[in-house]
Amino acid sequence: MVTAWKCLINGQWVDSRSGRTLPVWNPATEEQIGTVPECGPEDLDEAVKAARAALDGPWGKMSAADRGRLIHKAGELLYQRLDDIAKLETANQGKPIFESSKIDVPWSANCYQYFAGWATKITGDTIGISPGSFNYTLKEPVGIVGAIVPWNFPVLLATWKLAPALAAGCAVILKPASQTPVTALKLGEIFTDAGFPPGTVQVITGPGAKTGMAMATHPGIDKISFTGSTATGVELMKACATTLKKITLELGGKSPNIVFADADLDSAARGAASGIFYNKGEVCAAGSRLFVQEKAHDDLVARLLDRTGKLLQGDPTDPKVRVGPQVSREQQESILRYIGSGKEQGAKCVAGGEKNAVNGKGFFVKPTVFTEVRPEMKIAQEEIFGPVLSVMRFKEPEEVVRLANDTCYGLASAVWTSDVKKAHRTARALKAGTVWVNTYGIFDPAVPFGGYKMSGFGRDLGRECLEGYLNTKSVWVDLS
Numbered sequence: 001m002v003t004a005w006k007c008l009i010n011g012q013w014v015d016s017r018s019g020r021t022l023p024v025w026n027p028a029t030e031e032q033i034g035t036v037p038e039c040g041p042e043d044l045d046e047a048v049k050a051a052r053a054a055l056d057g058p059w060g061k062m063s064a065a066d067r068g069r070l071i072h073k074a075g076e077l078l079y080q081r082l083d084d085i086a087k088l089e090t091a092n093q094g095k096p097i098f099e100s101s102k103i104d105v106p107w108s109a110n111c112y113q114y115f116a117g118w119a120t121k122i123t124g125d126t127i128g129i130s131p132g133s134f135n136y137t138l139k140e141p142v143g144i145v146g147a148i149v150p151w152n153f154p155v156l157l158a159t160w161k162l163a164p165a166l167a168a169g170c171a172v173i174l175k176p177a178s179q180t181p182v183t184a185l186k187l188g189e190i191f192t193d194a195g196f197p198p199g200t201v202q203v204i205t206g207p208g209a210k211t212g213m214a215m216a217t218h219p220g221i222d223k224i225s226f227t228g229s230t231a232t233g234v235e236l237m238k239a240c241a242t243t244l245k246k247i248t249l250e251l252g253g254k255s256p257n258i259v260f261a262d263a264d265l266d267s268a269a270r271g272a273a274s275g276i277f278y279n280k281g282e283v284c285a286a287g288s289r290l291f292v293q294e295k296a297h298d299d300l301v302a303r304l305l306d307r308t309g310k311l312l313q314g315d316p317t318d319p320k321v322r323v324g325p326q327v328s329r330e331q332q333e334s335i336l337r338y339i340g341s342g343k344e345q346g347a348k349c350v351a352g353g354e355k356n357a358v359n360g361k362g363f364f365v366k367p368t369v370f371t372e373v374r375p376e377m378k379i380a381q382e383e384i385f386g387p388v389l390s391v392m393r394f395k396e397p398e399e400v401v402r403l404a405n406d407t408c409y410g411l412a413s414a415v416w417t418s419d420v421k422k423a424h425r426t427a428r429a430l431k432a433g434t435v436w437v438n439t440y441g442i443f444d445p446a447v448p449f450g451g452y453k454m455s456g457f458g459r460d461l462g463r464e465c466l467e468g469y470l471n472t473k474s475v476w477v478d479l480s
């Protein structure tokens with residue numbers, strides 16, 4: 001069945017003014033499941049007007065307690081609709097239903113609950129300067145936020161933008177990736193049903209270069225909050241410069257996962273596998289470079305291969321499946337090119353290394369492990385965004401810190417060791433926004449997440465991310 005989805009602008013479900021649409025696919029079956037409107041600048045203009053009216057009207061005038069209550073309600077509705085939304089996420093993104101129903105959707109619901117609580121806790125300071133004057137600061141919403149999100153975690157990453165922006169009192173225009181637009185529209189339904197005033201949350205769909213770029217250059221939008229590739233982040237930042245829009249960027253990574261010989265190797269192997277094969281490697285924080293201390297190398301690789309061999313790849317709607325198809329044919333082809341380059345440059349492919357299919361269909365890539373990778377190889381330097389792990393050896397802690405930091409990225413990292421001092425020393429030395437110790441890939445709405453270096457700036461989640469959606473106003477009072 002092909003569904004003609006509509007966008008949410010000013011509380012109405014509408015087609016694009018041009019009437020143009022984009023196809024929406026299921027990457028496991030290669031079937032078209034629907035269409036979404038291809039929104040252009042004229043649709044965006046209308047959304048910006050409605051967002052401004054919401055900010056100047058009911059949304060801007062609402063008490064923080066009522067704002068929190070609505071965000072809480074959105075989280076509740078998402079939880080109630082978990083099954084349907086998880087199924088749709090899997091149908092459009094290809095991620096196993098196990099992940100969408102156990103992680104993506106419930107974690108998103110939790111995120112709304114967490115930020116609902118913040119709505120009433122945003123405060124400024126009182127600054128007593130001198131007997132003759134004092135100052136206080138007001139924290140005000142930045143205004144209209146353009147949230148541009150990628151296709152790897154459609155509901156979750158939209159939520160990471162929406163929940164704090166709404167807690168801060170902003171209006172949000174959300175643009176999902178053109179590959180995975182449908183669950184963002186379901187979120188739009190939730191906000192409408194929860195009772196948010198029209199214009200507070202709007203969802204427009206369309207290609208990044210057109211719809212996303214129109215958001216970055218629109219003078220009525222105050223801030224862009226972006227998650228996606230580093231290349232697009234650079235483009236967006238340039239585009240935002242013309243109107244000096246605020247921007248936060250959560251970009252790519254090539255995250256090091258470091259296993260010392262004194263680690264619990266079974267846990268480390270589990271973390272290495274989940275770090276790269278979770279969501280078929282379509283994870284900005286994927287542990288794509290595995291550094292193993294020489295003495296433990298062969299043992300760890302053997303345990304890792306054992307786990308890799310047991311991962312069930314196939315129909316993502318099957319609850320037993322752990323590895324689904326890549327999001328699109330382009331993505332599958334790009335990953336296969338990286339696999340080819342790894343082979344050509346002399347790395348040893350010890351698992352996977354080729355595409356896969358279910359009944360001849362689907363953009364699958366087999367979970368792939370390369371050993372004997374050298375740091376200068378393409379597969380050790382570039383973000384592949386697929387289930388491809390590069391394993392490298394090291395001898396000394398100083399050496400592995402140097403190798404781990406030898407990348408333009410700095411999003412995440414992990415250290416596996418039973419030595420507490422070594423764990424914390426390494427955590428300090430790594431240039432990355434997140435360091436996991438003896439674990440991989442855990443998140444919480446209370447914990448800030450974001451990058452060093454070309455992995456971006458600004459933070460999602462935690463108290464810290466609220467700052468990105470607030471302006472600080474200093475008010476001076478003369479007492480003399």
Ligand code: ADP
Binds near residue numbers: 149175176216230235
């Ligand atoms: P990926 O490489 O993961 O496909 P992108 O960074 O290209 O990710 O896409 C992430 C989001 O940014 C998507 O919503 C996409 O539509 C949007 N996007 C892509 N290119 C641009 C652009 N030039 N300007 C604005 N948004 C863009």
